[in-house]
Amino acid sequence: MKIVATYNIKGGVGKTSAAVNVAALGAESGLRTLLWDLDPQGSASYLFRVKPKVKGGGRKLVRGRTEIVDLLRGSDVEGLDLLPADFSYRHMDLALDEAGKPTRRLGKVLAPIEQHYDLAVLDCPPSISLVTESVFDVTDLLLVPLIPSTLTMRTYEQLDGFVSGDEVAHPPAVLAFFSMVDGRKRLHRQVVESFPRDRDDVARTAIPAATEVELMGLRRRPVVVDAPHSRAGRAYRDLWGEVRQRLGV
Amino acid sequence: MSLTAPTRSYVAPAGVDAAALVAALAERLDVAADQPTTGEATVLDTADRRLRDAGLELRLGTGRSAGRLTLRDHPGAPPLAAEVPPEATRFLAPDLPAGPLRDRLAPVIEDRALLPLVRLRVEVRPLRVLDDEGKTVVRVAVATSTALGLPPSVPDTAPLAAMGPLDEPEHSDGPVDMRPELDVAGVLGYPKPLARLTTLLADDLALSESNAGLADEAVAALGGDPRGLRSKVEVHLHPAERADEAAVTVLTELAGMVEANLPGALADLDTEFVHDLRVAVRRSRSVLREMKATFPPEPLARHREGLKWIQTVTGDVRDLDVQLLDWDGLAERVAPDRRAAMAPVRTLLAERRGAALTQLRRDLGSDRFNDVWVGYRLFLAGDLGPEDDRPAAATPIGKVAGRRIRKVYDRMLAMGGAIDDASPPEALHELRKRGKELRYLLELFGVLWPADVVKPMVKTLKRLQDVLGLHQDRAVQIAHLGSLAPDLAVVPDGPDALLSLGALIDRLAAEQHEARADFAERFAAFAAKDQQRLVHRTFRMPA
Numbered sequence: 085m086k087i088v089a090t091y092n093i094k095g096g097v098g099k100t101s102a103a104v105n106v107a108a109l110g111a112e113s114g115l116r117t118l119l120w121d122l123d124p125q126g127s128a129s130y131l132f133r134v135k136p137k138v139k140g141g142g143r144k145l146v147r148g149r150t151e152i153v154d155l156l157r158g159s160d161v162e163g164l165d166l167l168p169a170d171f172s173y174r175h176m177d178l179a180l181d182e183a184g185k186p187t188r189r190l191g192k193v194l195a196p197i198e199q200h201y202d203l204a205v206l207d208c209p210p211s212i213s214l215v216t217e218s219v220f221d222v223t224d225l226l227l228v229p230l231i232p233s234t235l236t237m238r239t240y241e242q243l244d245g246f247v248s249g250d251e252v253a254h255p256p257a258v259l260a261f262f263s264m265v266d267g268r269k270r271l272h273r274q275v276v277e278s279f280p281r282d283r284d285d286v287a288r289t290a291i292p293a294a295t296e297v298e299l300m301g302l303r304r305r306p307v308v309v310d311a312p313h314s315r316a317g318r319a320y321r322d323l324w325g326e327v328r329q330r331l332g333v
Numbered sequence: 334m335s336l337t338a339p340t341r342s343y344v345a346p347a348g349v350d351a352a353a354l355v356a357a358l359a360e361r362l363d364v365a366a367d368q369p370t371t372g373e374a375t376v377l378d379t380a381d382r383r384l385r386d387a388g389l390e391l392r393l394g395t396g397r398s399a400g401r402l403t404l405r406d407h408p409g410a411p412p413l414a415a416e417v418p419p420e421a422t423r424f425l426a427p428d429l430p431a432g433p434l435r436d437r438l439a440p441v442i443e444d445r446a447l448l449p450l451v452r453l454r455v456e457v458r459p460l461r462v463l464d465d466e467g468k469t470v471v472r473v474a475v476a477t478s479t480a481l482g483l484p485p486s487v488p489d490t491a492p493l494a495a496m497g498p499l500d501e502p503e504h505s506d507g508p509v510d511m512r513p514e515l516d517v518a519g520v521l522g523y524p525k526p527l528a529r530l531t532t533l534l535a536d537d538l539a540l541s542e543s544n545a546g547l548a549d550e551a552v553a554a555l556g557g558d559p560r561g562l563r564s565k566v567e568v569h570l571h572p573a574e575r576a577d578e579a580a581v582t583v584l585t586e587l588a589g590m591v592e593a594n595l596p597g598a599l600a601d602l603d604t605e606f607v608h609d610l611r612v613a614v615r616r617s618r619s620v621l622r623e624m625k626a627t628f629p630p631e632p633l634a635r636h637r638e639g640l641k642w643i644q645t646v647t648g649d650v651r652d653l654d655v656q657l658l659d660w661d662g663l664a665e666r667v668a669p670d671r672r673a674a675m676a677p678v679r680t681l682l683a684e685r686r687g688a689a690l691t692q693l694r695r696d697l698g699s700d701r702f703n704d705v706w707v708g709y710r711l712f713l714a715g716d717l718g719p720e721d722d723r724p725a726a727a728t729p730i731g732k733v734a735g736r737r738i739r740k741v742y743d744r745m746l747a748m749g750g751a752i753d754d755a756s757p758p759e760a761l762h763e764l765r766k767r768g769k770e771l772r773y774l775l776e777l778f779g780v781l782w783p784a785d786v787v788k789p790m791v792k793t794l795k796r797l798q799d800v801l802g803l804h805q806d807r808a809v810q811i812a813h814l815g816s817l818a819p820d821l822a823v824v825p826d827g828p829d830a831l832l833s834l835g836a837l838i839d840r841l842a843a844e845q846h847e848a849r850a851d852f853a854e855r856f857a858a859f860a861a862k863d864q865q866r867l868v869h870r871t872f873r874m875p876a
Contacts, residue, residue: 133468158338158520160461160469165336165521200336304467 085118085194086331087204089223089256093243095210098229098263100127101297101307102323103207106227108306109324111163115202115333119159119166120194122176122219123209126169131304132159134168141172143179146189152196161309165201177214186214187253191222202333212246220247223256225330229263229291232275244285259330261287261323264297289322337411338519341531343540344512344547351477351513355458357538358473362530365469367459372398373481375422375452376548379445380597380606382561387441390546393422393449404434405546411518413437422449423602444658446603449484451551454508462526470526472518478511480551509554511547515540562593564609565776566616572731572781572875577627577717579730580620583777585713587617591643591706598647599694604654607647607693614644619773623737626725629718636712639705646696649689652813655806656682663810666840667833675837677830681817734778735872741771742868749856758808758845761852765801768794786871793864797855800848807845811838 088106090099100123107119121128126136134157140150157166180186194204208219220226228243230236240260248255262279266272276290291297294316296307303310307317345354358364373395378384384391394401400419405412415434417424424447429435438447455478462471515534519527534540549559566586570579590613597606618640625633656663660679664672696702720726725733748764772794779787814834821827821834858864 133464133466135466153336155522156336157522158469162472197336 085198085201085204086225086333087194087206087223088225088227088327088331089206089208089219090227090229091208091216091219091243092229093210093212093239094231097210097231098291098297099123099210100131100207101300102227102229102261102263102291102320103205104128104131104300104306105308105320106324106327107164107203107205108161108308109321110203110205110328110333111161112308113324113328113333114163116200117164118156118197118201118204119164120204120206121166121169122173122215123169123207124171124173124176125209126171127301128207129166129168131300131306132157132161132166133304134159134166136169136171138168138170138172141170142176143172143182146176146179146193147183148192152193156197160305173209173215180214180218187218187221190215190218194222203331217252220252220256221254225327226256226258227327228258228260230260231264232262232269232272234271234275236275237279257330258285259287259327260285261326262290264293265290266293287323287326289319289326291319291323292316336521338521338523339527340411340519341517341527341534341542342405342546343515343517343534344543345515345538345540347512349513351456351458351475354475354513354515354538355460358460358462361533361537363463364473365461365463367461369456369458371454371456372396373452373454374398375484376450376546376551377402377422377424377447378450378548378561379442380448380562380602381445381564382559383441383443383445384438384447385548385559385561389438389441390548391438391447392453393417395452402429402434404437406437423447425603444603445605448602451483451548451555451557452481453511453551454479454481462530464523464526470520470523471530472520473530474516474518476514476516478514478547478551480509480511480555482508483552483555483557509551511551511554514547562590562609564590564612566590568780570730570778570781573729575726576624576728576730576733577723577726579734579778580624580627581713581717584617584620587613587620588710588713591617595697599697601690604651604658607650607654611644611647611651614640614647615769616773616777618644619770620777623741623770623774624725624733627717627723627728627733628726629722632712636705636709639709642705643697643702647693650686650693652809653682653686653689656810656813657686663837667837671833671836674826674829674833677821677824677826678814678817678834681820681824729874730778731781732874734774734781735874738771738774738778738872739869741767741774742865742872745771746860746865749860752852752856758804761801761804761849762808765798765805768798768801772798781875782871786867790864790868793859797859800851800855804845804848804852807841807848811841811845814838814841 090103090106092099103119107117110117119128119132121136129136138145138150138155144150145152145155152167155167157168158164159166180189183189190206206219206223208216226247228240230240244258246252247258262276265276279286292315294307294314296311296314296316300307300310306320307314308320311317312321345351355366359366374392375395377391377393388407390405392403392405394403400417400421402415402417403412404414413432413434415430415432417428417430421428425444426435426439426442429438455476458475460473460475461469462473464470517527517530517534535542552559566583568582568586570582591610594606594610594613597603598610618637621628621633621637621640657679660682664675667675717723717726745764745767748760748767752760752764772791775787775791775794779791815838817834818831821830824830
């Protein structure tokens with residue numbers, strides 16, 4: 085099972101949108117796919133019309149006292165299952181800390197179902213915490229959405245430095261991509277154009293700011309399902325192509 | 334631990350169409366309808382319908398779904414799928430891609446090929462049952478199939494010009510509309526909506542759960558025989574029936590089996606066609622021999638000779654098939670470090686099998702075969718003539734068959750009793766041949782006597798035959814493999830292969846010796862006094 089995580093220290097940058105669309109495209113490609121909504125806000129769970137509720141809460145889950153199989157929910161996309169969010173995930177840091185070897189915990193949670201899925205997509209909460217460190221430890225590819233701004237480069241290099249630093253035992257590969265790009269804004273165009281494109285940790289694909297993406301919350305379906313031929317739908321498909329190539333799946 | 338939600342399959346009662354089914358569901362549930370799809374599929378099965386008998390249905394997609402195999406298993410099990418080359422329509426187990434579908438099918442089909450059974454056009458209306466949130470909690474597919482046609486029963490490649498008067502069943506051209514089917518798939522984590530729906534389907538809509546699909550109905554509607562090829566003779570005999578008429582009834586059934594297997598044997602669809610054809614011929618020869626007093630001597634001798642010729646010309650292919658089918662088992666008898674050196678032996682066997690098949694096709698496509706077979710069929714269908722030279726013709730079959738069973742059994746007792754450590758291997762082979770005669774008599778005419786006597790007797794006989802068969806098979810294998818030596822000596826890596834072959838032959842000879850050691854115990858059970866009394870008491874003219 086390959087694991088992709090969508091992550092940024094900031095919220096509202098398109099992590100959940102990327103996670104649900106990449107997961108839907110993974111399933112569409114025939115990969116048995118799991119989406120784990122780690123964000124206590126439960127946006128990914130909401131998008132798939134699944135109740136953001138985990139029996140026993142996050143604490144029991146990370147301690148291995150809940151059968152993970154009983155928590156899984158099939159989604160409207162065939163081949164894509166969801167491990168829903170729970171509001172108790174806001175205390176997952178504490179739960180991990182108490183459980184011992186915290187950065188290995190998420191891997192242990194996923195271990196029983198590892199053989200049943202080809203791809204897991206983790207939708208992370210916006211923070212740097214034990215949860216994210218544990219995510220970094222288990223992840224093969226960290227997918228980082230970046231909104232073009234004057235501080236984009238700095239933010240990204242901070243993250244890159246952390247991920248590849250000593251604190252992460254098993255650093256994942258990183259793939260950043262521009263998200264919510266508004267072509268009408270000069271700043272967006274300038275930032276995207278000035279970002280070094282020859283780096284292999286930056287995707288060629290940029291996800292546009294598009295109505296279809298905003299409508300996901302209303303229609304409660306991934307863009308790639310609801311409007312597959314839209315600009316955003318095509319962009320997510322291209323991004324998935326880059327992700328897939330890096331994962332070798 | 335299962336991460337797959339259960340599935341269920343249903344068939345609608347006659348007279349209910351797909352639109353009515355969809356409407357009935359929409360009336361009772363919150364359902365969303367997705368875009369209907371239409372595609373063609375071919376149902377595959379072995380010639381003897383092993384998948385159907387095991388409660389399985391395998392479909393091969395065509396058109397946009399070309400190359401996709403989908404297997405429906407027992408109720409509740411998720412369907413299995415695999416991708417195969419889009420142009421392929423015939424699959425032996427090793428042709429299937431490794432994975433769960435092959436793992437499920439291989440032990441069911443064994444050495445048989447999966448072949449096209451019936452072509453269907455399938456219109457699928459996908460529905461989703463929704464919960465209060467509008468989320469899909471059960472998936473439903475309402476499928477309407479139209480049977481388009483049966484694959485040709487005689488492959489184009491078969492040189493069957495000589496087969497003049499064969500009875501080809503009348504096939505309808507189709508298309509024939511079938512009853513709608515309904516596949517229900519649960520969604521992981523939502524067992525209750527699935528349970529509610531299955532109750533509704535059974536109780537309110539009177540749908541019957543069935544995983545076998547409608548392939549049988551489709552085949553029957555198109556004029557085919559859904560039972561497939563059979564190797565068991567199932568005829569109704571009465572003990573008081575004239576022996577000649579009963580014999581002809583059995584022989585006609587066996588002749589039908591020869592003809593049913595002939596196209597597959599010629600097309601080399603799988604090895605069992607030649608095997609089953611030979612079994613039917615051998616049984617026919619046995620009936621002609623054991624019931625000879627019911628037939629006129631002159632034509633009888635000619636037809637026995639004709640059938641013997643068919644048996645002979647199909648023998649090489651079968652002998653080589655046995656070696657090749659058992660190749661892994663043979664190779665395992667050689668030390669692991671010598672197995673790789675056996676490759677040239679296998680290559681040589683495969684080459685010889687190719688040549689033997691060419692010769693078989695030539696022989697069974699020849700004028701001689703035509704003369705033999707058409708003559709034999711006319712003999713069975715015609716008047717057997719005056720009874721002057723057919724002393725047992727009008728005797729009840731119960732009397733004739735019972736007498737023959739007792740006689741052959743007694744003959745076996747004498748032959749087996751005379752075998753000791755000094756007896757030549759041929760003595761065991763001759764006993765085995767007699768054992769086959771007895772087995773065929775019991776299988777073909779045993780229906781006239783109580784099954785609780787016949788079945789245990791067949792079992793005891795089979796135990797004896799197994800050990801005699803092993804003895805003889807090893808003798809044949811040793812001779813066969815030994816005959817490869819001159820050819821092996823001149824191929825690259827041949828000398829190394831010869832060394833391994835020598836080791837294999839030694840091992841086979843040891844097994845032959847062991848089989849002989851087991852003979853005494855098996856024969857003692859067969860020849861036990863109570864068994865003798867039972868045979869003589871039972872196989873009298875039934876009341």
